[in-house]
Amino acid sequence: MRILLALIKKEIKQILRDPSSIVIAFVLPLISILIYMYGINLDSVKITIGVKNDDPNPEVSTLVKSFGHSKYVNSIYFDNIKDIETAILRSDIKGAVIIPNDFSTKLSRGQQADLLILTDGSEVNTANYVQSYATSIANNWLATSKYSVSVKAPAIEAQIRTWYNPDLNSHYFIVPGSIAITMTLIGILLTSLVVAREWERGTMEAMLSTSVKAIHIVLGKYIPYFLLGMLSLAFNIFLCTAVFQIPFRGNYFILFALSAIFLFTSLGIGLNISTALKNQFLASMVSIGAGFLPALMLSGLMFPINSMPIFFQHLTRVLPPRYYVSFIESEFMAGGVTSIRLENAIYLSILGLLFFAAVYKNTSMRLEKVSYDYTRSYRSKNPKGVN
Amino acid sequence: MNAVEIKNLTKIFGSTVALNNLSLNIEKGKITGLIGADGAGKTTLLRTITGLLVQNKGAISTLGYNPIIQKEELTHHIGYMPQKFGLYEDLTVIENLMFYADLKNVPYDFDKKLDFTGLKPFQSRLAGALSGGMKQKLGLACTLLGNPELLLLDEPSVGVDPISRRDLMKMVREMISSNTSVLWSTAYLDEAHSFDTAVVIDKGKIIYNGAPHNLGSNAQEFEDNVIELMGGYKREESLIAKNYNYTAPKVELTVEADNLEKRYGKFYAVKNNTFKIKKGEIFGLLGPNGAGKSTSFKMMCGLARPTGGSARIMGVDITKEPEKARSNLGYMAQKFSLYGSLTVRENLEFFASAYGITARDRAARISETIEAFTLEKYVNQKSDELPLGLKQRLSMACALIHNPPVLFLDEPTSGVDVLTRRDFWNHITSLSNKGVTILVTTHFMDEAEYCDRISLFYKGETIALGTPEELKLKALKLNTKDRLRSELDKKNLPTMEETFITLIKDSEKK
Numbered sequence: 001m002r003i004l005l006a007l008i009k010k011e012i013k014q015i016l017r018d019p020s021s022i023v024i025a026f027v028l029p030l031i032s033i034l035i036y037m038y039g040i041n042l043d044s045v046k047i048t049i050g051v052k053n054d055d056p057n058p059e060v061s062t063l064v065k066s067f068g069h070s071k072y073v074n075s076i077y078f079d080n081i082k083d084i085e086t087a088i089l090r091s092d093i094k095g096a097v098i099i100p101n102d103f104s105t106k107l108s109r110g111q112q113a114d115l116l117i118l119t120d121g122s123e124v125n126t127a128n129y130v131q132s133y134a135t136s137i138a139n140n141w142l143a144t145s146k147y148s149v150s151v152k153a154p155a156i157e158a159q160i161r162t163w164y165n166p167d168l169n170s171h172y173f174i175v176p177g178s179i180a181i182t183m184t185l186i187g188i189l190l191t192s193l194v195v196a197r198e199w200e201r202g203t204m205e206a207m208l209s210t211s212v213k214a215i216h217i218v219l220g221k222y223i224p225y226f227l228l229g230m231l232s233l234a235f236n237i238f239l240c241t242a243v244f245q246i247p248f249r250g251n252y253f254i255l256f257a258l259s260a261i262f263l264f265t266s267l268g269i270g271l272n273i274s275t276a277l278k279n280q281f282l283a284s285m286v287s288i289g290a291g292f293l294p295a296l297m298l299s300g301l302m303f304p305i306n307s308m309p310i311f312f313q314h315l316t317r318v319l320p321p322r323y324y325v326s327f328i329e330s331e332f333m334a335g336g337v338t339s340i341r342l343e344n345a346i347y348l349s350i351l352g353l354l355f356f357a358a359v360y361k362n363t364s365m366r367l368e369k370v371s372y373d374y375t376r377s378y379r380s381k382n383p384k385g386v387n
Numbered sequence: 388m389n390a391v392e393i394k395n396l397t398k399i400f401g402s403t404v405a406l407n408n409l410s411l412n413i414e415k416g417k418i419t420g421l422i423g424a425d426g427a428g429k430t431t432l433l434r435t436i437t438g439l440l441v442q443n444k445g446a447i448s449t450l451g452y453n454p455i456i457q458k459e460e461l462t463h464h465i466g467y468m469p470q471k472f473g474l475y476e477d478l479t480v481i482e483n484l485m486f487y488a489d490l491k492n493v494p495y496d497f498d499k500k501l502d503f504t505g506l507k508p509f510q511s512r513l514a515g516a517l518s519g520g521m522k523q524k525l526g527l528a529c530t531l532l533g534n535p536e537l538l539l540l541d542e543p544s545v546g547v548d549p550i551s552r553r554d555l556m557k558m559v560r561e562m563i564s565s566n567t568s569v570l571w572s573t574a575y576l577d578e579a580h581s582f583d584t585a586v587v588i589d590k591g592k593i594i595y596n597g598a599p600h601n602l603g604s605n606a607q608e609f610e611d612n613v614i615e616l617m618g619g620y621k622r623e624e625s626l627i628a629k630n631y632n633y634t635a636p637k638v639e640l641t642v643e644a645d646n647l648e649k650r651y652g653k654f655y656a657v658k659n660n661t662f663k664i665k666k667g668e669i670f671g672l673l674g675p676n677g678a679g680k681s682t683s684f685k686m687m688c689g690l691a692r693p694t695g696g697s698a699r700i701m702g703v704d705i706t707k708e709p710e711k712a713r714s715n716l717g718y719m720a721q722k723f724s725l726y727g728s729l730t731v732r733e734n735l736e737f738f739a740s741a742y743g744i745t746a747r748d749r750a751a752r753i754s755e756t757i758e759a760f761t762l763e764k765y766v767n768q769k770s771d772e773l774p775l776g777l778k779q780r781l782s783m784a785c786a787l788i789h790n791p792p793v794l795f796l797d798e799p800t801s802g803v804d805v806l807t808r809r810d811f812w813n814h815i816t817s818l819s820n821k822g823v824t825i826l827v828t829t830h831f832m833d834e835a836e837y838c839d840r841i842s843l844f845y846k847g848e849t850i851a852l853g854t855p856e857e858l859k860l861k862a863l864k865l866n867t868k869d870r871l872r873s874e875l876d877k878k879n880l881p882t883m884e885e886t887f888i889t890l891i892k893d894s895e896k897k
Contacts, residue, residue, distance in 0.1 A: 006489030010478065017477045198473075206473030206529075209437050210490040211462050365458065367439045 003212055007220030011194070015228055024190055025232040029182040033239050036178045037171060047129055048074040050084045050096035057104035063141045067097065072133050088120055095119040095130035097138075107147040164333040175246050176332040177301040179236045180325045181292070183259065186229045187266020188273070188291030192283040194221055195274035205367065214363040222267055222356075229263040230256075240332075250331035254341060258327050261348045265320040266291070268355020275362045295321035323347045388415040390537050390568035391436055396445035398431055398591075405431040406442070407591035413584075416565055420579035420599070421572040422613060423588035424804040426774045429572045430470060432588065433539050436570070437467045450537055463491075466535035470542050472526030476515030480506050480525055483514050484532070493533035500528040503558050518677030520551025527555055531562055538569040544578060545802045548675035548830050549884045550891060552578070574804055575831075576613055577606035577884075585609075589617055607833075610805060620809045627783075628817030630759035632790045636715075638702040641666050641793050641824040642687070648695035649682050649847075656682045658847045660696070664826065664840075666792075669819045671835050672828045673887060674844030680828045681721060683844070684797050687826070688718050700793055714743065717786035721797040721828075723778050727771030731762055731781055734770055735788060742789035752788060760784040776807035783814070794818065796827040800834065812837050832883035843890055850894040855883060862886040865893050 015021045051067050053060060067075040076093060078084050087093045098116040106113040117134045119127035142148060165172050198204040207217070237255065240246045269291055277283045296302060298312060299321035305313055316322040323344040330340045391413040398406040405428045413419050423429050434440040436447060438454030438461060447454055452461040474483055484497050501507040504524040509517065514525060523543055530538065538559065544552045556578065559569060571582065579585050580599045587595035594616050595602065602616075603609035614620050640663045647660040657679040664670045672680050685691035687698050689709035698705045703712040725734045735756060739749045757763055760780055765773060770781055779799060786794065796815070800808045808831070816837060819825055827838070835841055836855050843851040843858065851858055859880040866881070866889060881889065 002489050002492060006486055010475065010482075010486050013482065014475070014477050201473065201476070202469055202471030203473030203475060205439065205469040205471070206467070206487075207490065208439060209462055209465065209467035209469075210487065211459070211492055212490055213459070366441065367434060368441070 003216050004219055007212075007216055008223050011220060011224035012227075015224060021190055021228065025186055025228050026235055028185065029179075029232060029236045030239065032178050032182060033175055033236070033244065036174045037244055046072060046074055047094045047126060047133065048076060048092070049130055049134065050078045050087055050093040051075045051099075052078045052081065052084060052096065053099045054101040055099050055103040055105075056101070059146065060099060060104050062145065063099065063138065066137055066141045067134075070133065070137055072129075073137065084118070088118070091120075094123070094126050095134070097134050104147075107142075171244075172246055172333055173329045174301070175240055175244060176328050177299075177325050179233070179240065179259075180262075180299060180301065180321050180328060181295050182232060182236055183229060183263055183324070184266050184291055184295040184321055186225065186232055187263055188270040188287045189284065190228075191221065191225050191267050191270030192273040192277075192287035192291075193280050194225070195271060196278050196280045196283045199278040200280055208365055208367070214360060214365055217363050218271070218356075218360050221271055222264075225267055225270075226260075226263060229267070230260065233259050233263070246332065248332050249335035251336050254336065255328070255331055258324070258331075258341065258345055258348070261345060261352060262320060262324040265348050265352035265355055268352055268359060269320070271359045272355055272362065275359055294319045298322065299325040301325045317347075318351070320348055320351050323351075389413060390415045390450060391570070392448045393436075394446045396432075396435065396442050396447065398428075398435060398440065398442045405591055406435070408445070409588075409591060409593055410445075411586065411593055411596065413568060413570055415568050417583040418559070418569040418571060419584040419586055420582040421570060421586050421588065422574075422576065422579050423572075424617060424806055425776050425802075427588045427804075428591040429588060430541055431591075433467070433541050433570065433572060437461070437465060437539060439467075463533075464535060465537045465539060466530040466533070467539045468526055468530040468541060468543055470545070472523070472529070472543075474514040474522060474526055474529070477513060479511050479513055480517070481510040483525060484529060487529040488532050491533045497528075499562070500531065503562065504528050504554070518675075520547045520554070520676040523547050524551065524554060524558065527558055531558070534564065534567070536567060538563065538567060538571075540569065540571045542572050542574060542802070544573060544575055546676075546798065546830065548678075549832055549887050550675055552830075553888070556581070574802065576610040576805060577833075580606045580609045585613075587613055587616055610833075614805060614809070617806060620806055622809075622813055625814045625817035626759040626761070627787065627814045628821050630755055631787065631818060631821055631823065633821050633823070634790075634792070635822065636666055636701055636792045639666060640664065641701055642670070642826060643699045644683070644687065644696070645698070646696035647683065647686055647693050647698055649679070649686060649691065650694040655847045657686070657693075660847075660849060662842055662849070662852065664824055666824055667819055667822045668839045669815065669825045669827065669837060671838035671841040672826065672844060673835055673841055674828075675891065678844045679847040680844055681797060682847075684795060684826075684828065688716055688795055689713055714789075715791055715793050717789070717791035717794045719782050719786045719794075719796045719799055721801070723782065725770050725778070725782060725785060728769060730767050730769055731773070732757070732766045734781065734785060738785040739788050744789055756784050756788055776803050779803055779807070779811065783811075787818075792822070793824045794826070796825065798828050798830065800829060800831060808834070832887060835883045835887075843887070845891050845894050851890050856880070858890065859883070859886045862889040865889055 049067070051064055053064050064077065067073060076087070078087070078096070081098070084093070084096045088096065096118040098118065100114055100116065103113050103115070115138055117131055119130045121127055198207070233256070241248045270287060273286050273290065274283050277286065298316050298319055300316070305316055305322065308316070327340060327344040330337050389412040393409060393411045396406050396409045397404070409432070421429050421432070431440060435442050436449050436454065438458035441455055449461055450464050454461055475486065478486065481497070484500070485495060488495055501510065506521065506525060506528070509521070514522065517525065527543060530540070543555055547555065552575070563569065573579055580603070582599060584597065585595065585599040585602065586593060599609055602612040642664040644660050644662050647657060648655065649657040660683055662670070672683065674680050682691060686693045687705065689705045689712060693706065700712040701715040703715070705712040726737065729737065732753070735753045736749070739753055744752055757766060760783070762781065762784065765777065770778065773781065783799065800811055803811070812834060815825060815827070829835060838855065840852070840854055841858060842849050851861060853861070862881050862885065
């Protein structure tokens with residue numbers, strides 16, 4: 001017990017004296033939440049489009065005006081199709097609407113009128129917004145214009161209610177999701193360095209010739225970084241709910257409990273990397289590749305898992321961030337859903353225990369790998385341990 | 388009684404046989420010195436005795452335990468100090484001691500150790516901020532915790548100045564009980580000469596095991612005989628010097644330092660440093676760890692900016708025209724500073740182009756260098772994988788690739804075995820005979836004898852300057868108050884090490 005306490009105390013002192021671990025635990029979450037809050041926005045913002053009207057009918061000019069009055073669209077008027085082309089090329093406008101010269105004539109005859117919507121396919125999301133905004137502006141105009149009588153109303157009107165996030169505010173799920181990224185960073189990046197550091201600096205060799213046991217070394221790394229991670233988690237949740245006012249509908253106790261399990265699995269990945277590689281530079285590269293990037297790309301946070309290729313869908317099953325992102329998004333937005341909580345908790349626990357067992361098994365008490373079979377066969381030949 | 392009994396020990400790494408059917412007994416209650424060239428198997432032997440490595444064949448009994456299966460029980464009884472002792476640089480002195488006391492499960496009993504190491508005033512200093520000598524003393528203090536029955540020390544005195552080296556020796560001798568056995572691996576043969584037993588190991592085999600005095604009544608004789616045992620050193624014409632294209636410099640004083648000063652806040656790392664080195668001179672910069680030698684060096688070659696004074700190389704001011712001054716300079720840094728992942732040839736190619744050798748001349752110059760430094764066998768090996776002695780040779784090759792008239796060597800022989808050191812100094816003196824000016828630092832006092840002049844550095848200041856003879860005479864006068872007697876004793880001049888210690892102690896009094 002004295003040995004374990006000494007190891008924990010030493011590790012905590014090292015954490016406190018090393019500014020980089022404090023930066024990763026407290027400054028990084030702040031920066032990442034700020035980025036997710038203000039930098040990344042999956043929602044529509046006001047889009048600028050070009051408008052060109054070839055129909056001299058004064059009634060149509062009200063359509064042109066309504067493009068200028070929209071909440072979602074800024075419009076710039078163009079006389080010349082060439083100018084529109086250059087403006088799109090320079091990304092001054094994200095698309096354009098061109099009203100043909102027979103537009104009002106066709107409408108007044110009760111015929112279907114054409115409206116040309118140009119979009120920039122190099123930015124697919126924006127192109128979709130341009131298309132749907134332009135269509136809906138044109139339809140609204142039509143409904144209030146004098147041509148409305150000559151056009152039939154559609155038979156069905158869809159009534160849309162968005163559950164859990166009625167404003168469709170992507171911050172509400174991305175910002176909590178960023179907690180998963182911070183927790184991964186603490187769990188994997190920071191810990192991937194710590195065992196490798198002991199090997200590089202030669203402290204491991206000195207330690208292995210004292211009374212230390214493998215379990216001391218393993219727990220001596222898990223416990224301090226677990227504590228650091230939980231502090232960082234509390235700080236993250238405080239930032240999310242109190243500072244940035246992200247609505248939280250779940251249960252704080254459950255949130256911390258599942259986060260603790262997730263942290264345990266992340267620590268396991270980091271320590272496995274570190275124990276296996278014994279080199280800080282390699283360990284940090286591998287932990288970014290195997291830990292951080294999957295947390296960002298394959299957790300379902302940025303890209304829905306259902307739309308991934310089948311191989312990657314299966315791959316996500318062994319990556320802890322997938323379960324944690326699924327849990328934390330539902331905990332924040334939908335509140336407590338027992339089945340989600342249970343399922344994710346079980347998977348995370350299984351992964352965490354597997355990683356822990358692997359770390360323990362790979363923690364060598366010698367400078368080289370000596371298989372268990374070797375010492376066992378040796379022992380059976382020399383039962384008293386004396387030559 | 389034997390503390391360690393080794394029978395027919397063989398240890399193989401890949402295709403290298405590190406220990407070859409080695410048998411050895413280490414007597415209880417004695418200090419045994421372990422001597423051998425780099426890669427002779429010293430570290431492997433120590434690690435196998437502790438159980439950190441497991442042998443392929445043979446048997447070891449350490450204090451009656453079998454390290455293969457009783458490593459855990461064994462660790463309670465031994466103190467092992469690895470070559471890079473595992474101090475936590477971000478923990479303080481006292482925290483390191485407490486940490487290792489906890490790991491060994493022994494009481495916090497540090498008073499005597501702190502007194503002995505002189506670390507008492509620095510208890511709350513971070514271990515990383517200690518000088519090299521202090522670090523080793525702290526490492527030894529940690530190893531001595533719990534009064535182990537067997538001490539295994541892997542080159543504790545590498546890179547340590549003569550004063551700290553004496554302290555380390557005194558610590559071990561005075562802090563162990565009469566039953567404690569010590570196995571001390573070292574590159575210093577004067578150290579080994581003072582032990583009870585000397586074991587010389589070469590290519591994984593024991594080539595001598597017995598009293599050091601049987602190999603020589605004094606340290607010098609002992610060294611010569613050990614070298615003889617290792618196959619002998621034949622002084623040959625230095626190919627390096629032969630292949631060096633010397634162009635006579637226009638100036639007579641090739642290196643000048645004028646009141647050089649480096650200040651950090653209120654602390655002077657270097658103060659009033661003035662010396663002038665003549666063409667072809669070997670000038671030694673000596674001093675304890677942390678005296679400011681490396682800082683002086685870095686200022687002289689334009690790697691650190693002096694806060695006062697000036698320095699000229701071949702008459703070119705290093706602060707005003709650093710690039711021009713540096714083109715006259717070959718620099719070999721204290722730590723191995725080549726690219727470990729590049730091969731020997733790639734390193735040479737890089738330094739050739741970095742020193743501005745034109746592409747036309749480069750290939751010819753590189754093959755010349757490879758031949759002169761006899762690196763042919765290793766050209767395609769990664770430099771990380773070379774043994775230490777070869778690494779040093781490659782570093783020197785890189786420093787000399789552009790035929791500089793001035794060569795700066797910062798502890799070029801630290802951690803290098805005695806044979807390689809002799810070879811190295813053969814090249815250095817031959818280069819100097821050709822006219823190359825050499826500025827060198829070292830902790831080996833016998834090497835200081837090769838220098839034409841020496842500047843003794845202490846706490847950032849020059850406390851003595853002159854030829855080795857002059858310094859020895861000065862020390863002799865300090866030791867013997869009677870002027871007449873000192874004249875008589877001229878034949879019995881002190882050794883360089885004694886001179887060093889006397890002059891430093893004297894400056895401390897002032």
